[in-house]
Amino acid sequence: xxxxxxxxxxxxxxxxxxxxxxxxxxxxxxxxxxxxxxxxxxxxxxxxxxxxxxxxxxxxxxxxxxxxxxxxxxxxxxxxxxxxxxxxxxxxxxxxxxxxxxxxxxxxxxxxxxxxxxxxxxxxxxxxxxxxxxxxxxxxxxxxxxxxxxxxxxxxxxxxxxxxxxxxxxxxxxxxxxxxxxxxxxxxxxxxxxxxxxxxxxxxxxxxxxxxxxxxxxxxxxxxxxxxxxxxxxxxxxxxxxxxxxxxxxxxxxxxxxxxxxxxxxxxxxxxxxxxxxxxxxxxxxxxxxxxxxxxxxxxxxxxxxxxxxxxxxxxxxxxxxxxxxxxxxxxxxxxxxxxxxxxxxxxxxxxxxxxxxxxxxxxxxxxxxxxxxxxxxxxxxxxxxxxxxxxxxxxxxxxxxxxxxxxxxxxxxxxxxxxxxxxxxxxxxxxxxxxxxxxxx
Numbered sequence: 001x002x003x004x005x006x007x008x009x010x011x012x013x014x015x016x017x018x019x020x021x022x023x024x025x026x027x028x029x030x031x032x033x034x035x036x037x038x039x040x041x042x043x044x045x046x047x048x049x050x051x052x053x054x055x056x057x058x059x060x061x062x063x064x065x066x067x068x069x070x071x072x073x074x075x076x077x078x079x080x081x082x083x084x085x086x087x088x089x090x091x092x093x094x095x096x097x098x099x100x101x102x103x104x105x106x107x108x109x110x111x112x113x114x115x116x117x118x119x120x121x122x123x124x125x126x127x128x129x130x131x132x133x134x135x136x137x138x139x140x141x142x143x144x145x146x147x148x149x150x151x152x153x154x155x156x157x158x159x160x161x162x163x164x165x166x167x168x169x170x171x172x173x174x175x176x177x178x179x180x181x182x183x184x185x186x187x188x189x190x191x192x193x194x195x196x197x198x199x200x201x202x203x204x205x206x207x208x209x210x211x212x213x214x215x216x217x218x219x220x221x222x223x224x225x226x227x228x229x230x231x232x233x234x235x236x237x238x239x240x241x242x243x244x245x246x247x248x249x250x251x252x253x254x255x256x257x258x259x260x261x262x263x264x265x266x267x268x269x270x271x272x273x274x275x276x277x278x279x280x281x282x283x284x285x286x287x288x289x290x291x292x293x294x295x296x297x298x299x300x301x302x303x304x305x306x307x308x309x310x311x312x313x314x315x316x317x318x319x320x321x322x323x324x325x326x327x328x329x330x331x332x333x334x335x336x337x338x339x340x341x342x343x344x345x346x347x348x349x350x351x352x353x354x355x356x357x358x359x360x361x362x363x364x365x366x367x368x369x370x371x372x373x374x375x376x377x378x379x380x381x382x383x384x385x386x387x388x389x390x391x392x393x394x395x396x397x398x399x400x401x402x403x404x405x406x407x408x409x410x411x412x413x414x415x416x417x418x419x420x421x422x423x424x425x426x427x428x429x430x431x432x433x434x435x436x437x438x439x440x441x442x
Contacts, residue, residue: 220380239266
């Protein structure tokens with residue numbers, strides 16, 4: 001069956017449908033009637049009910065995943081195997097950060113590993129710095145490969161061809177791992193059905209409000225939710241900064257897609273693993289620290305690629321996910337709701353509240369909707385950051401999120417979707433990294 005990403009009728013249909021839905025919301029607010037107001041109230045109640053059900057799922061899943069982790073921690077470390085791990089680091093123009101990243105990999109507290117650096121046609125001093133560090137590494141073998149610029153996926157596949165390990169760790173060149181990352185991650189692979197383990201991502205350069213908002217987003221929107229999905233073994237995205245795979249699983253699904261432009265290769269591979277029946281778990285003590293965009297422009301560029309890339313990955317694998325069983329259908333439904341339905345519905349409600357206010361001067365429905373969602377967000381934040389302390393700061397950021405940050409990214413996500421539906425061209429658009437914040441990380 002042809003992937004949905006190639007179905008032009010679907011893209012056109014989604015663009016037209018989304019536009020009609022948004023216009024209907026705006027018109028219902030601008031020209032309110034009793035029937036339209038009743039319909040919107042019912043829609044809001046249904047939406048808020050789904051929010052509660054979603055929160056309950058994540059709270060319960062997180063609790064059950066924590067119990068699994070506690071049981072795992074009770075098993076003595078010497079009872080777990082220590083197979084050879086091949087670390088693959090693709091890099092392109094990473095001269096500012098690659099030295100620190102390689103140092104962190106060489107210093108990992110794991111007895112059986114190799115490092116493969118794949119230079120993807122860098123135009124700066126990346127290759128020389130990688131070769132210099134490889135010559136200084138005594139305990140851990142470091143192999144440096146070079147290829148013409150062919151993209152991240154091709155670089156990862158190149159490294160996979162030379163890897164000897166039973167497990168494959170893929171890391172970004174602008175990230176650093178904590179020293180015990182591999183020791184805790186390999187425990188999950190004693191279960192033969194586990195095909196990959198996703199690490200957690202934290203931000204190293206938390207030095208302005210925008211960066212703190214991203215850290216909160218990682219703690220709540222990514223890491224916290226990933227715990228709940230991990231309980232069922234259906235983590236939908238193994239993050240680029242830290243993902244470890246079973247080599248057998250990678251080869252079984254054909255490695256990374258490199259024959260076409262994919263802008264979220266980590267999401268696309270993760271979904272193929274799930275459709276093939278592999279479980280994907282998460283390990284919260286496997287932490288990758290990375291630099292985040294510190295300006296609005298850079299952040300929006302990054303999220304543009306993420307939004308379109310995740311959507312592309314979903315459409316490429318949607319049919320396979322539906323056909324793969326209840327776990328695949330659950331992932332497909334979750335990603336479809338999160339990446340398409342919810343953004344349209346959220347934006348439509350905002351349009352309704354704005355036009356309704358200008359038409360009537362009333363804000364009652366918006367106030368009830370807003371504070372209901374804010375209460376759920378406060379509870380989620382409290383649970384997600386309880387190990388990090390500084391509750392006052394995170395609560396203040398949660399409030400700011402509901403005033404500005406969330407709506408900025410929501411608007412940008414919708415614009416990204418429209419450009420994907422209209423097949424507007426895009427490029428990888430690599431962000432520049434400073435590297436200074438990684439020197440003291442982890």
